[in-house]
Amino acid sequence: MEHCISKEPPPPLAEERSTKKARFRSHGNDDGNPLPLSFKDKLMEDQNDGDEEPLGREEELEFDPEDVVVSEKGSIPSISFSEKIQAQLVKPWRNTVVVKLLGRTLGYRALCNKLNEVWKTTQGFSVIDLENDFFLVKFKTEGDAHYALTQGPWTILGHYLTVQQWNPHFDGSSEDIENIVAWIRLPGMSLHYYHKKVLRMLRNVVGKVIRIDYNTESITRGKFARIAVEVSLKKPLCSQFFLDSKMQKVEYENLPVICFNCGIYGHRNENCHQPNTRTRQTESSENNEDGNSHNSGGGDQPSSSTITPANPSFGPWMIVS
Numbered sequence: 001m002e003h004c005i006s007k008e009p010p011p012p013l014a015e016e017r018s019t020k021k022a023r024f025r026s027h028g029n030d031d032g033n034p035l036p037l038s039f040k041d042k043l044m045e046d047q048n049d050g051d052e053e054p055l056g057r058e059e060e061l062e063f064d065p066e067d068v069v070v071s072e073k074g075s076i077p078s079i080s081f082s083e084k085i086q087a088q089l090v091k092p093w094r095n096t097v098v099v100k101l102l103g104r105t106l107g108y109r110a111l112c113n114k115l116n117e118v119w120k121t122t123q124g125f126s127v128i129d130l131e132n133d134f135f136l137v138k139f140k141t142e143g144d145a146h147y148a149l150t151q152g153p154w155t156i157l158g159h160y161l162t163v164q165q166w167n168p169h170f171d172g173s174s175e176d177i178e179n180i181v182a183w184i185r186l187p188g189m190s191l192h193y194y195h196k197k198v199l200r201m202l203r204n205v206v207g208k209v210i211r212i213d214y215n216t217e218s219i220t221r222g223k224f225a226r227i228a229v230e231v232s233l234k235k236p237l238c239s240q241f242f243l244d245s246k247m248q249k250v251e252y253e254n255l256p257v258i259c260f261n262c263g264i265y266g267h268r269n270e271n272c273h274q275p276n277t278r279t280r281q282t283e284s285s286e287n288n289e290d291g292n293s294h295n296s297g298g299g300d301q302p303s304s305s306t307i308t309p310a311n312p313s314f315g316p317w318m319i320v321s
Contacts, residue, residue, distance in 0.1 A: 061088055086168070095145040096138045096166040098130075100177060103257065104159045105133055114156045119148055130172035152210075153181045153228050155254055178234050181210050183253040185320060186225040189243070199227055205241045206250060207231045224251070236263030239314045253320045260314040 123140030213226035
């Protein structure tokens with residue numbers, strides 16, 4: 001059963017009748033000891049522009065009868081809005097990004113202070129905390145949002161700040177960080193490879209190249225090449241590769257927890273759920289030496305040489321100390 005609602009708008013809520021704007025600094029007994037803000041207070045927060053209505057003005061949204069459909073799905077009521085209304089609802093959030101600090105939890109106030117340090121925006125921004133340590137950052141201008149999205153990687157207290165474009169389907173309760181932009185170093189790489197096109201070709205082995213460090217580009221830092229690449233946190237990191245037949249090590253900045261068994265970020269060797277092939281090889285060799293693996297019936301048994309590690313070699317060199 002479906003029916004469209006009347007075009008006549010509903011009466012305003014009691015709190016909407018007041019014309020007084022909510023201001024961020026108005027909460028608390030004094031400026032030095034403010035009371036904690038509720039989610040609604042944070043949503044209403046406006047740091048720089050007192051004329052903005054975070055929840056939208058009445059006159060900005062007009063409904064036609066066909067724009068809202070009320071129905072029932074079984075015994076559960078349902079309401080849905082047209083694409084025209086959806087587009088209008090999303091428009092005020094077009095300069096919004098979703099951020100999360102990788103590997104560390106920061107409180108609302110602490111994160112706001114750190115964001116003000118790393119993002120030198122001209123118009124400012126407002127922050128809303130969500131579930132699962134995610135935060136929405138709503139910028140005043142499109143240029144500031146683009147800056148936050150493209151000029152990383154950003155680090156706070158030695159941890160990467162993941163930044164992604166907000167979309168209306170984002171759900172902080174179920175979202176998981178799968179990809180980040182991270183700085184990697186290529187120690188000892190020969191200087192004649194320090195060329196933009198050559199470094200960008202490394203996307204085929206280490207990940208999509210996002211930025212090249214200026215010092216690397218100008219060859220003023222000859223100890224290592226430094227580039228920002230997009231890496232997956234759900235797959236083994238590239239630990240080394242052959243560069244014209246020479247082994248090239250890969251080091252990762254600000255990723256202190258890497259498993260040297262599976263090569264995946266986020267846990268250590270002792271907590272790895274994947275089989276440790278090196279341990280299995282050692283145990284097999286010891287069994288052969290003790291004679292425990294010989295088959296008294298004369299049948300052939302697999303030796304340690306038949307067990308091949310499933311992953312390339314990982315090691316402490318991957319972590320920049």
